[in-house]
Amino acid sequence: MREVTYEQIVDAVKQLCIEANVDLGFDVVRAMQEARKREKSAVAEEVLSQLLQNAEIAAAERVPMCQDTGMSVFLVELGQDCHIVGGSLYDAINEGVRRGYGEGYLRASIVHDPIQRKNTGDNTPGIVHVELVAGDTCTIHMTAKGFGSENMSRLKMMKPSDGIEGVKAFVLETVRLAGPNACPPVVVGVGLGGNFEMSAYLAKRALFRPIGERNQREDAAQLELALLEQINQLGLGPQGMGGRTTALDVHVELYATHIAGLPVAVNINCHASRHKHVTL
Amino acid sequence: MSAKQLILPLNQQQIRELRAGDRVELTGMMYTGRDAAHKRMAETLQAGGSLPVDLAGQTIYYVGPTPAKPGQVIGSAGPTTSSRMDPYTPLLLAQGLKGMIGKGSRSEAVKNAIVQSEAVYFAAIGGAGALIAKTIRSAEMVAYHDLGTEAIYRLEVERFPVIVINDGVGGDLYQQSLDSTRND
Known part of the structure; x- marks a missing residue:
């Protein structure tokens, strides 16, 4: 022992x-740099530039x-x-x-x-x-x-007949309703399956995964990419001021569920997606 | 795309010329106030009392900064979500408040009150707390000391970056973004 x-x-x-709180993860920085290259809107580009500059100041001056x-x-x-x-x-x-x-x-x-x-x-x-x-x-x-984004998170006990299209529609609706309040570009954690509390836990656990890392199940990975594409077509953009970058990534976590149920939880994280780990 | 330079407190002519989507840099004096300070100000007004600061013509920034490190004027100081202030905002606009700075969308009641009182709602960039703090030259606690990070501070700012979301004639940048930008 x-x-x-x-x-x-x-x-x-x-x-x-x-x-x-001080060092924005490299996964987030890289995702924002790549997003800035794709943006056509001047305001969106400016917002992403200021966020990257903010991360540099925080790291250099050791402030949150x-x-x-x-x-x-x-x-x-x-x-x-x-x-x-x-x-x-x-x-x-x-x-x-x-x-x-x-x-x-x-x-x-x-x-x-x-x-x-x-x-x-x-x-x-x-x-x-x-x-x-x-x-x-x-x-x-x-x-x-942060609670700007936590407050915009939602959970729904869907029916099996709602299917994966129903799940997608609920995730999209959640991001749209979150709008500028959640500080986009956001990271979206989706917990699918389990029961009421398990789906919420899975959605939170999804936010610990680095940006760009896909679910190992091929169908779940495809769902993540499809959701990311649809979210970025909403037009909200950085800070909700318009643009292509509404989300930096979508992470889906799965668990077994009941024959009668399809729980789905959506936990939204702001662009300050702060996750670190240590092994003792 | 250069930013329009404005001096605080704003005058009515400047507010009339602002339009949703304008980039603005603010220089001068503003107050801070978020959830707890708004609740207390509203309760004071409803009880027939007067506010600890005169809001006529002033601008409020919805912020609860981090504690200042030694040598800093203020800690990180980005905007908080404005909608939580919505229930109290029409009361403060009736007191002559002219500018608000936060992030996120406002209620219909607030948008209407902004138009009626010819005020303006700006967004600062949410999550850019370290960058925004660089534009704050001084911070002095002026009321509700017991509220800590939620107390009312008077801030002196220089070229504080904001974007007009709701102007005095009903323009709404967030709504315009959703209506018009697919960008493809």
């Missing part, structure tokens, strides 16, 4: 929080690229032969968030409950999903998820 300590996790999470430094969401792939010592995994992650957001001068955006809405002051708690996997390592994926 391999051991990972509480302190190792705290330090790793602190770094993830800071780096995710966006003031909404997000709610911290973690997907932990915990090896079943990995033993966490010195404290709980959840406490360690929240301590890492506290230190990362404090030391990184990141915004505290979390209220302690949805009714009384008092800011916790340190961006805790995060949301932690744990998947038990084979092996003895602990991989922590982190996203700093």
Whole structure:
């Protein structure tokens, strides 16, 4: 049984929080550079140029690229032969968030409950999903998820007879309704199958996948590309000001479902698609 | 495509000349305010009270910046989604507010109130918080100190980049984009 300590996790999470908010991933930068070449609209080109310039400033000056430094969401792939010592995994992650957001001068955006809405002051708690996997390592994926885009996400319990065309129509409608509010160009995570909560989880997990990486199932990969093309024909463009680049990518995740159901969840991410991971 | 240069506070003639889609750079003074500050201002007005800042002729920027690092004037400071301010906006326009800066579309009630009061709604580029912060020369908390990042600040800005979304004659850039651009 391999051991990972509480302190190792705290330090790793602190770094993830800071780096995710300061260094825009190369996958996103490359996707925006390529999108800029394809744009015909001067406003769209200008918006993409400013976003790329913004990413450069953030990285060079070690400041967050966006003031909404997000709610911290973690997907932990915990090896079943990995033993966490010195404290709980959840406490360690929240301590890492506290230190990362404090030391990184990141915004505290979390209220302690949805009714009384008092800011916790340190961006805790995060949301932690744990998947038990084979092996003895602990991989922590982190996203700093902004709420401009989170607020525009939707879930629908569709019927099997709606079919894949129904799913496509729901995804397109969601992106269109999100419009400029979700800060396009967006990344679209689609969770297809499972049940009510599983589809939402799959949609979130889809956002951890790097831009350009396709689902390994050929039919799901084709669905991703078809959706991407249709979304980019909506005309919304960067920031909803018109253009060809409404989405940078679409990621679809599948799971088994019930004979009576076709759950579909659409989780939208803004262009500040902040995802980082570390393996301990 | 060069940007139009405007000085804040905006005057009525300048607002009349603005059209949806215009690129503008703003220089001068504006206030910040987002969800919690709007809720409190609306409650104050509904209770017959007066606002802690005079909004007549002024511009409000919907922003909740990150904390400033040592040596910084302000942290990252991009726009937040404007529609959350929609329920309160007609009240503030009635107080003489003339300019709003945020991102995303507005309600029909707000669009109508913008036309009626000859005001203007600009978008700043969402997610460009580090870039926008470079145009902010000073930031001073002036009201609602207890709200932290949601307090009202007075900002001095220089060539702060925005695009006109809703002008004073009913123009709407987001609607125009959806109606006209397939770009193929």
